[in-house]
Amino acid sequence: MDFVTESKKDNILKNDALGIAKIAREDKGGINATLGIFSPLEPFSFLEGVSSKLQIKQKYGYSSVDGGEEFRKAVNAYLGLDGCYVVATPGGTGAINASINLTLEKGEDLLIPYPCWGPYNNMAKGLSLNAIYYNLIKDDKFDLSDFIKKANEIIDRQRRLVFIINDPCQNPTGYSLSNDELKELFNYLNNLSVPVSVIYDLAYLDISNEKRHIDRSFLDIKVNDNVNILYCVSFSKSYQIYGQRLGALATKNEEFYKVACFYARTTWSNCNNAMINVVSEVELNKEIKKEHIEGLEKIRSELIKRSKIFLDEAKECDLNTIKYNGGFFISIPCSNNKEVYEKLKAEHIHILPVCNIVRVAICGLECDKLKGLAKKIKKYIKA
Ligand SMILES: Cc1ncc(COP(=O)(O)O)c(C=O)c1O
Structure with missing residues (x-):
């Protein structure tokens, strides 16, 4: 059968x-x-305390599809940004999967780093996309020229570019792009004339040696209208809540946010309400x-x-x-x-x-x- x-x-x-x-x-x-x-x-010592103060509904009731207004503010605070629309996701995995799903059609190319976290390749496969690799590191530096070569080839084929960058502390290498390398990368993207979706996998944002858990200014990237950054947040590592499954997808593009809400409602519906409330409390409370x-x-x-x-x-x-x-x-x-x-x-x-x-x-x-x-x-x- x-x-x-x-x-x-x-x-x-x-x-x-x-x-x-x-x-x-x-x-x-x-x-x-x-x-x-x-x-x-x-x-973390504060987690149980914050969690035990939640009301029954905050813990066991449904959350809204996007996680709600406090969560939106909390994720913006977490990223050191403002003005992002936010959708709660089951881990960073959910955010990455939604980003890929909503930006590419079957048979199109997704550009991912080599080496990379295994699920990127499988996500492409599951969605009937082609995974194309860019070489991540050459001579201990970000291999921008290979990235540009692969990106240009894809743009010639499909007149748009969707790629994943996992930074800082890339999985599996532990490589982090320097501020100059990031600048050069976005300089190239800003000068393209096709739509570019940057799937920015921030799973290890809070443990970098460049102290990016304190200084988020590198994330406030100036982009032209052709570039949409999809910030894929994972609270698994940042909050040490791996099995609780919470992440977020943040974007400045309202249309993307709306289709992401539809996608969320029709796949996982809504996320772990208790953790949404915990993250909201922690990110918006200076002491905690x-x-x-x-x-x-x-x-x-x-x-x-x-x-x-x-x-x-x-x-x-x-x-x-x-x-x-x-x-x-x-x-x-x-x-x-x-x-x-x-x-x-x-x-x-x-x-x-x-x-x-x-x-x-x-x-x-x-x-x-x-x-x-x-x-x-x-x-x-x-x-
Ligand atoms: C590179 C990378 N991205 C994203 C994730 C997503 O993690 P989660 O779905 O637990 O937030 C992981 C987890 O191992 C990872 O290593």
Whole structure:
């Protein structure tokens, strides 16, 4: 019996990070560096307090489709912007998926970085789009010339451009564009004569070494009328509420906001009301926000410690790593990543093979478990 339509039959999760993480979790006592979850996972001290003060309806009633006026203000405050229309989404994933869905027609091209977070490619596949890759880093810098080359080719074909940028602390590399690199990128986009949708994946906004959790001015980008920035916010990492599923899609374009509301209502309907109210309270209350920033600061400094251990040891044993500016992951280029994954798994060490690299989630390993890891990985790497 054919219950699934022909075009969807091949949409099966293969080598998905959540599946690989499940295998790692089942290996009790093993080293689990698979997933982008900060460990130890401890709720910020203010979270339970704010959440316990919510009224029954704020917790268990439906939220409005877009999350409501306070949430709109809160997301603008979170981004350090004003005037954005906002739609609540189930995580950053929901925001990215909606952005792709609403800006491209079947068969069109979506431009994404290489290497990148696995679900981008699958989202394109699920929506019958072509994923086209731009090379993210060359000689430790943003590879603008490859981006422009790929973008121009797409524009020639479809007279519009939709692309994803994941910044700062890109997954999987940990690369962050400098202010100058961002300026050059938007300078190119502003001078195009076709519509450009920038899907700006900000999943790791709050943990960058450039202190972007405090200074959001880099997000206030001047764009021409042809450019629409779709800010894809994830509260998973910023609030350490991964499983609560809350994110937001923010845009200055009213028409986009309206179709995003329709999309939301007809897919997930509305989002986690309790978390919408928690985020609204925290972002709009200076005292609690201060506590939030202090909590983020602790995570950030712990990540700096962990990355130093891994990168110093990598240098000592001559293990090549991709340029890392901060964040949850460090990546190692290699041509045999599946083999490296299997061999390390046999030693109860779990990392993630993705694109032509293996990704080490330093967010998941405390310092003692990170020690010696670079050397163990090095054993199996082919350049
Ligand atoms: C690059 C990137 N974008 C977006 C997300 C979305 O996360 P969530 O849907 O939990 O907000 C993640 C989570 O791992 C990510 O790594």
